[in-house]
Amino acid sequence: MGQGLSCGASQENGLFSAVQVGDFQTVEVFLKTEPHLLHHTTVYDRHSALHIAAANGKIEILSMLLEKSMNPDALNRHKQTPLMLAAMHGKISCVKKLIEAGANILKFDSLHGRTCLHYAAYYGHSDCLQAILSAAQSSPVAVSWGYARFVNIRDARGATPLHLAARQRRPECVHILLDNGALVCASTGGYGCPGSTPLHLAARGGSLDCIRKLLAWGADRLQRDASGRIPYVVALKHKHGDCAALLNPSSAEPLVWPAPLKFISELNEEAKSLLEQALMEANRERERNILKGTAFSLPSPSPSPSRSDSGLDSISETSDTEVCCICFEQICTIEVQDCGHQMCAQCTLALCCHNKPNPTTASLTPPVCPFCRSTIVQLVVAKIKSYDDADHDITDVSSPKLRKLRKSRNFSEGSSSFKSLSAVGSFSKMGGRGSGRVAAENESIDKP
Numbered sequence: 001m002g003q004g005l006s007c008g009a010s011q012e013n014g015l016f017s018a019v020q021v022g023d024f025q026t027v028e029v030f031l032k033t034e035p036h037l038l039h040h041t042t043v044y045d046r047h048s049a050l051h052i053a054a055a056n057g058k059i060e061i062l063s064m065l066l067e068k069s070m071n072p073d074a075l076n077r078h079k080q081t082p083l084m085l086a087a088m089h090g091k092i093s094c095v096k097k098l099i100e101a102g103a104n105i106l107k108f109d110s111l112h113g114r115t116c117l118h119y120a121a122y123y124g125h126s127d128c129l130q131a132i133l134s135a136a137q138s139s140p141v142a143v144s145w146g147y148a149r150f151v152n153i154r155d156a157r158g159a160t161p162l163h164l165a166a167r168q169r170r171p172e173c174v175h176i177l178l179d180n181g182a183l184v185c186a187s188t189g190g191y192g193c194p195g196s197t198p199l200h201l202a203a204r205g206g207s208l209d210c211i212r213k214l215l216a217w218g219a220d221r222l223q224r225d226a227s228g229r230i231p232y233v234v235a236l237k238h239k240h241g242d243c244a245a246l247l248n249p250s251s252a253e254p255l256v257w258p259a260p261l262k263f264i265s266e267l268n269e270e271a272k273s274l275l276e277q278a279l280m281e282a283n284r285e286r287e288r289n290i291l292k293g294t295a296f297s298l299p300s301p302s303p304s305p306s307r308s309d310s311g312l313d314s315i316s317e318t319s320d321t322e323v324c325c326i327c328f329e330q331i332c333t334i335e336v337q338d339c340g341h342q343m344c345a346q347c348t349l350a351l352c353c354h355n356k357p358n359p360t361t362a363s364l365t366p367p368v369c370p371f372c373r374s375t376i377v378q379l380v381v382a383k384i385k386s387y388d389d390a391d392h393d394i395t396d397v398s399s400p401k402l403r404k405l406r407k408s409r410n411f412s413e414g415s416s417s418f419k420s421l422s423a424v425g426s427f428s429k430m431g432g433r434g435s436g437r438v439a440a441e442n443e444s445i446d447k448p
């Protein structure tokens with residue numbers, strides 16, 4: 001601001017420091033006695049009071065300023081909005097409040113031409129990222145721009161939010177962006193090394209978690225940047241040996257989330273998260289094998305907390321469920337519709353991902369139910385069988401004795417050798433086995 005009066009300047013400073021520390025009453029007094037201060041900014045960066053409140057997460061003051069009809073899209077020296085600063089500092093309540101007040105999510109700063117979505121992705125604030133994406137779905141942006149275009153919005157050097165999240169080692173944000181339609185193989189213009197994909201940038205950043213997610217969403221290990229390098233070479237150059245091992249084109253192909261399959265894209269949240277966890281678990285197993293004996297070997301077996309939460313690996317904890325008749329290892333968590341057959345999440349995935357390492361190029365023949373070979377219309381979370389159906393005389397669900405009984409009964413059906421089969425390999429090995437006969441590959445089975 002032009003007015004350099006020393007008296008005005010000290011009042012400004014008083015207001016700005018009160019905003020910064022969250023002194024609500026002082027701010028209130030300032031705005032009553034000197035309402036014109038609302039339009040003043042800091043001398044150098046030209047932050048408004050709203051910028052300062054947003055960056056520091058002072059939600060009460062932020063709300064008061066907005067009520068006094070302060071422009072939610074005020075710009076500072078770098079054309080940053082208060083929303084960008086809130087997203088940068090992970091102030092989720094301020095992000096939500098600003099969006100509510102009508103802040104524009106499609107503003108670009110003058111530093112790198114980035115939006116608030118870039119800021120949230122770069123700094124790894126997944127809650128803010130999610131809030132902005134939700135806003136985009138229900139705002140004019142989705143209509144005028146299209147949601148997919150917003151998710152893949154590019155900064156001045158061609159970086160999408162996914163590129164930034166991959167480079168900055170933000171696996172949570174990588175996951176959310178992929179889930180919302182971020183293009184996994186997009187190349188940057190000039191950001192990083194020209195022509196880098198998110199996988200190149202994750203290799204540069206050295207995040208195994210980001211690489212695992214990108215691979216599971218079909219990132220191509222053979223895609224080259226403008227100087228002809230594949231991500232493997234980038235990881236080697238920056239001495240991320242564990243990442244390089246996974247990115248080595250000669251190491252085992254990862255399972256890829258079969259996103260283009262119609263019934264997969266229509267999954268409800270619960271079924272989807274079950275399958276996603278199973279997929280990540282299968283890929284971790286694969287990683288353990290790849291890294292085994294190298295200096296980067298992962299702890300095995302991995303004590304993943306999500307695994308027991310999901311019930312994928314907790315047969316002894318869940319007495320009232322059926323063991324999967326394909327692998328005889330996991331409990332049935334997924335039900336095929338319309339036929340109603342049940343199997344575990346890992347076997348479901350093995351069925352959907354089998355022979356389809358790259359769903360973006362492979363022709364997609366939808367898999368059929370392995371038990372009855374009817375077309376899979378939908379996958380849902382399996383309903384736990386009620387006790388009335390299974391054991392008429394037992395009512396105590398939590399009885400350890402029952403649990404033990406039940407478990408041994410379930411396992412008695414499968415020979416112990418089946419326990420050692422991996423879910424992925426089990427289909428072909430199961431073929432031809434009497435009651436548990438499985439038709440994983442349509443073409444290999446004669447028509448009835």
Ligand SMILES: [Zn+2]
Binds near residue numbers: 324326347
């Ligand atoms: Zn199974």
Ligand SMILES: [Zn+2]
Binds near residue numbers: 369
């Ligand atoms: Zn069936």
